[in-house]
Amino acid sequence: MFFTYLRRELANRRRQSAVVAAGMALAITLVIIVSSLSAGVEDAQDSALSAVYGVGTDITVSSPAEGPNAGGGGGQRFQFGAEDGERADGSTSVVQSRLHLSPGTASFSADAVDTVRGIADVEAATATLSLTNVTFEGEMPDPQEGGGMVRVAPGGGADGEGGSSFDVTTFSVLGLDPGETGVGPLTSVAVSDGRAPAADDAGTHTAVLDNDYATGAELAVGDTLEIGGTEFEIVGLVASTAATGASAADVYIPLDTAQELAELDGEISDIYVQATSATAIDQVQADIEAALPDATVNTQQDLASTVSGSLATAASLLSNLGTWLSVAVLAAAFLIAALLTMSGVARRTREFGTLKAIGWSNGRVVRQVAGESLVQAVLGGLVGSALGVIGVLAVNAAGITLSSVTDAPAGPEGEPAGGGPVRIGPGSDAAASTADIVLNAPVSVQIVLLAVGLAALGGLVAGASGGWRAARLRPAEALRAVN
Amino acid sequence: MYTLSNVTKTYRQTNRTVHALRSVDLSIPTGQLVAVQGPTGGGKSTLLQMLGALDRPSSGEVRLGDAVLSAADDRELARVRARQVGFVFQNFNLIPTLTARENVETALAPLGTAGAERRRRSTEVLGRVGLADRLDHLPAELSGGQQQRVAIARALVKEPEVLLADEPTGNLDEVTRDEVMDLLELLWRDQGLTVVVVTHDSAVADRADRRLYIADGTVTSGAPRGRTAPRPAAAGS
Numbered sequence: 001m002f003f004t005y006l007r008r009e010l011a012n013r014r015r016q017s018a019v020v021a022a023g024m025a026l027a028i029t030l031v032i033i034v035s036s037l038s039a040g041v042e043d044a045q046d047s048a049l050s051a052v053y054g055v056g057t058d059i060t061v062s063s064p065a066e067g068p069n070a071g072g073g074g075g076q077r078f079q080f081g082a083e084d085g086e087r088a089d090g091s092t093s094v095v096q097s098r099l100h101l102s103p104g105t106a107s108f109s110a111d112a113v114d115t116v117r118g119i120a121d122v123e124a125a126t127a128t129l130s131l132t133n134v135t136f137e138g139e140m141p142d143p144q145e146g147g148g149m150v151r152v153a154p155g156g157g158a159d160g161e162g163g164s165s166f167d168v169t170t171f172s173v174l175g176l177d178p179g180e181t182g183v184g185p186l187t188s189v190a191v192s193d194g195r196a197p198a199a200d201d202a203g204t205h206t207a208v209l210d211n212d213y214a215t216g217a218e219l220a221v222g223d224t225l226e227i228g229g230t231e232f233e234i235v236g237l238v239a240s241t242a243a244t245g246a247s248a249a250d251v252y253i254p255l256d257t258a259q260e261l262a263e264l265d266g267e268i269s270d271i272y273v274q275a276t277s278a279t280a281i282d283q284v285q286a287d288i289e290a291a292l293p294d295a296t297v298n299t300q301q302d303l304a305s306t307v308s309g310s311l312a313t314a315a316s317l318l319s320n321l322g323t324w325l326s327v328a329v330l331a332a333a334f335l336i337a338a339l340l341t342m343s344g345v346a347r348r349t350r351e352f353g354t355l356k357a358i359g360w361s362n363g364r365v366v367r368q369v370a371g372e373s374l375v376q377a378v379l380g381g382l383v384g385s386a387l388g389v390i391g392v393l394a395v396n397a398a399g400i401t402l403s404s405v406t407d408a409p410a411g412p413e414g415e416p417a418g419g420g421p422v423r424i425g426p427g428s429d430a431a432a433s434t435a436d437i438v439l440n441a442p443v444s445v446q447i448v449l450l451a452v453g454l455a456a457l458g459g460l461v462a463g464a465s466g467g468w469r470a471a472r473l474r475p476a477e478a479l480r481a482v483n
Numbered sequence: 484m485y486t487l488s489n490v491t492k493t494y495r496q497t498n499r500t501v502h503a504l505r506s507v508d509l510s511i512p513t514g515q516l517v518a519v520q521g522p523t524g525g526g527k528s529t530l531l532q533m534l535g536a537l538d539r540p541s542s543g544e545v546r547l548g549d550a551v552l553s554a555a556d557d558r559e560l561a562r563v564r565a566r567q568v569g570f571v572f573q574n575f576n577l578i579p580t581l582t583a584r585e586n587v588e589t590a591l592a593p594l595g596t597a598g599a600e601r602r603r604r605s606t607e608v609l610g611r612v613g614l615a616d617r618l619d620h621l622p623a624e625l626s627g628g629q630q631q632r633v634a635i636a637r638a639l640v641k642e643p644e645v646l647l648a649d650e651p652t653g654n655l656d657e658v659t660r661d662e663v664m665d666l667l668e669l670l671w672r673d674q675g676l677t678v679v680v681v682t683h684d685s686a687v688a689d690r691a692d693r694r695l696y697i698a699d700g701t702v703t704s705g706a707p708r709g710r711t712a713p714r715p716a717a718a719g720s
Contacts, residue, residue, distance in 0.1 A: 359565020
């Protein structure tokens, strides 16, 4: 009886049913599109961040860049003695490379890693030292001594007429624990040639290069690379697994070797921390801040705020306008459904009075009205889900590209990644990683179920309100109603 | 069957109190066909609502067999209406979107009757009222007399103890009126029902074996003074 009556009523009131279902469908379409786009943008943000911080990093610990151990604050100096360089044809060629702390970062004691590892709910922690290698290479005319002044010979030099030519090249170097693969920068790269850093690389002069950097520098596995004036053997190439294609550094070397070459023994610049669970992150952050009061402790949520560009704009748009629009349309759909159900009940006063007169209980009347409303809403929800999925697929097919700029004032955020711009010298207090990410909005079963559930909830709310009104009709009064 | 003791029903309106029933004492034995007549606004429908467990009196007691309707809660009144009382209305009050058989089935829904049994009993009772060939017709596809037959079938399908009819022929022509009354009378005789019919139509009232007259909330037996001499009610005023 319930389904027969329900089917007949909905079929007979097609227009009202269509209005309720259409309103609900519109709301659910928006909910699905906004939810999926939000998830897509969130994935893109995670991707942009994981390129720099590695996959699974919940918290990063660094030191404020304005401290005494800050890198890149005073420019670079290259000193050459009178006898340095190779002389030929009246010219002197000089090459010198220096390894120093990256601009925008500061070092602190590696003891902090043990402190962090001792904190409750810390699953894993690893330290890195973020460095920049600067190579000065040039050719100049032979200097001639005389009267305490340096006089340049009339010939020689880069152009053979006493001129000079200099090149300054830089690349980023990340000193890391070569045996740590669970957390840290190596979690977001995959070996493309050779091998990954291994635990027994500690203390050796071996290097693993970012694939893009190696290609640009025309380096391959087996070649050597001078870092901080020391030859390193290239044992492997790695490529980023992040959608941005960006990676944390150009060159990865063992942490202890990096500390020695940069003359930063026992020093690190960043700690990557993984918590035992997502719910423990806030507490772990608080505990680290308490244990290391001078450190800067960032969670992924904090780090997300460092992503700018159109990706950040999209995230902001979705979290503000999109969410509120969805809520507003959903509320309007609920309201329309409730009002139309109420109106339907008012028109059917005598009908419900008759049913109560022949023995229908209040519960049966409420169930009947709520059932009709529920079916209308769920139909709208299903249609809305289908439209929402189509909309999301259309967005994905359009291949919308979002640009992300990951910049930060200190810590690993400052590392140049994926060939991003590197600034050296006074005033260069930050570095940035720029990448384009194609938006891929996922449609999950959970989102669709949530959307249909929301529609069902709306239908139930509308139906319950209408049913309650129908149920509280006194049958004697309802029968007197003129319809 | 029915016993009403000192039943009063008042409605409070904006600036006055309406006394729909005044100290009504009345007894209706099982199997009696009773006609209730009286002027509009005299209390006929209110009396029918008390008998049909649609409303409770302001004071006094209404009994249907052992059930005290005046003291029952809404759930109990709904149970009485579902099992013991059948209603027939002047405007038929059929659900417009349901077929004749489905309309009859609505009366069995609160009894929890299974679907196949509902269909069987509805089909059978519609056959008894002469609508075997109209089972799948919507009310709009039936004449007024046919619609009232469907309404009678709906009232009878649950095999009630009482059939209450409020102006059952009020919207029918004379021929159809007689057909419907013939049917009610037949069912009354065959099934031993207690039937109470509210009517303005003396031709309908003449078929009853007892006539009640109600005016200004007071029930008397027989026709109003001046037309037919009232005679004492079997019980009550």
